[in-house]
Amino acid sequence: MNLEGRFDTRCIHAGQSPDPNNGAIMTPVYFTSTYVQEGIGQNKGFDYARVRNPTRDALEGNLAALEGGAHGMAFGSGMAAVQAIFEQLSSGDHVVLGDNVYGGTFRLLDKVMTRFGLTYTQVDTGDLAAFKAALRPNTKLVMLETPTNPMLGLTDIPGVRQVMTVMGSKAVLAVDNTFATPYNQRPLELGADLVFHSTTKYLNGHSDSIGGIAITNREDIAEGLRFHQKAAGGILSPMESWLILRGTKTLHLRMERHNASALTLARWLEARKDLKAVYYPGLESHPQHALAKQQMKGFSGIVSFDTGDAERTRRMASSFKVFSLAESLGGVESLVCHPASMTHGSVPEADRQRLGINDNLLRLSVGVEDVQDLIEDLERVLKV
Ligand SMILES: *Cc1c(COP(=O)(O)O)cnc(C)c1O
Numbered sequence: 001m002n003l004e005g006r007f008d009t010r011c012i013h014a015g016q017s018p019d020p021n022n023g024a025i026m027t028p029v030y031f032t033s034t035y036v037q038e039g040i041g042q043n044k045g046f047d048y049a050r051v052r053n054p055t056r057d058a059l060e061g062n063l064a065a066l067e068g069g070a071h072g073m074a075f076g077s078g079m080a081a082v083q084a085i086f087e088q089l090s091s092g093d094h095v096v097l098g099d100n101v102y103g104g105t106f107r108l109l110d111k112v113m114t115r116f117g118l119t120y121t122q123v124d125t126g127d128l129a130a131f132k133a134a135l136r137p138n139t140k141l142v143m144l145e146t147p148t149n150p151m152l153g154l155t156d157i158p159g160v161r162q163v164m165t166v167m168g169s170k171a172v173l174a175v176d177n178t179f180a181t182p183y184n185q186r187p188l189e190l191g192a193d194l195v196f197h198s199t200t201k202y203l204n205g206h207s208d209s210i211g212g213i214a215i216t217n218r219e220d221i222a223e224g225l226r227f228h229q230k231a232a233g234g235i236l237s238p239m240e241s242w243l244i245l246r247g248t249k250t251l252h253l254r255m256e257r258h259n260a261s262a263l264t265l266a267r268w269l270e271a272r273k274d275l276k277a278v279y280y281p282g283l284e285s286h287p288q289h290a291l292a293k294q295q296m297k298g299f300s301g302i303v304s305f306d307t308g309d310a311e312r313t314r315r316m317a318s319s320f321k322v323f324s325l326a327e328s329l330g331g332v333e334s335l336v337c338h339p340a341s342m343t344h345g346s347v348p349e350a351d352r353q354r355l356g357i358n359d360n361l362l363r364l365s366v367g368v369e370d371v372q373d374l375i376e377d378l379e380r381v382l383k384v
Pocket of ligand 1: 178
């Protein structure tokens with residue numbers, strides 16, 4: 001695995017080398033299901049493509065290097081990666097889950113994995129005392145997201161690790177780094193055992209593929225997840241692997257612009273007098289701004305704001321011209337989403353209110369268009 005070079009160089013080169021047969025500089029899409037063997041028990045490390053595929057290998061090496069990990073395992077979606085992580089556990093094991101994790105992650109644990117005997121406690125992992133109280137002797141997995149969606153709450157990753165150490169917990173600490181990306185935050189360097197992504201978002205970055213990845217430095221965890229790829233088969237296709245590889249070649253450039261434009265927009269929104277609240281970890285008014293500066297290099301491209309009025313929010317949502325009203329995030333194009341009715345529509349009303357996800361909230365995924373066009377779009381829409 002190529003771990004050489006600084007982050008920007010790794011984006012372009014890690015995991016990849018020119019094709020030994022012809023020098024092709026870009027990794028080909030290896031559309032093959034099987035590999036010819038020279039004799040019984042003699043192959044080139046590839047025997048069947050559910051287990052290994054050279055395009056997927058390149059992507060796994062690339063993404064692992066970006067997170068500072070030794071092993072990467074790619075899956076057919078972010079949820080397939082989450083499922084592979086849950087399925088490392090056994091009946092009777094307990095999970096501590098962040099209270100504002102991706103809805104699909106909660107749904108999978110709550111509606112599917114509990115049928116196979118997993119138990120869980122949901123807790124605000126941003127509150128270390130509450131987190132400590134949620135740990136049990138049979139807790140085998142701690143799974144959290146920072147920043148969270150759409151409220152942009154943070155969890156102190158080294159703080160969580162420290163609590164686990166003090167409590168003698170041997171649980172695996174897994175962090176969903178989809179929102180921050182390794183350009184801004186590297187959980188393995190902050191004490192996590194395992195980091196995972198929906199590559200569908202920033203890593204691919206062009207809203208044209210679905211995928212997931214899990215990355216670790218721990219040999220035992222990697223072995224379990226590789227076995228899961230082979231045994232359960234929820235692998236990423238060669239075409240998707242290639243698309244994401246193309247995406248990560250510009251990850252550093254895109255994130256630099258996402259970070260800068262989101263900060264500009266968040267400050268612009270905050271300066272207005274007609275909004276109730278603006279949520280962005282890069283704002284000094286964010287209650288965890290100090291922690292954000294400590295564990296993140298930049299604050300990524302998601303900004304949420306509360307207009308203070310549900311009817312106004314409804315009018316605004318359908319009046320954008322540059323932003324598109326859609327679920328998902330992390331692409332080059334700017335999107336706006338109404339979490340209460342879209343991404344978080346299935347979250348019970350009481351939980352939504354507690355988390356601050358009310359009907360007045362809009363979430364922006366700030367793309368890489370000219371930021372002035374984005375400001376003008378918002379300025380116009382705020383008047384409707
Ligand atoms: C989208 C998303 C997922 C799920 O990933 P899919 O690729 O849609 O399966 C998991 N976690 C976070 C934070 C996400 O945004």
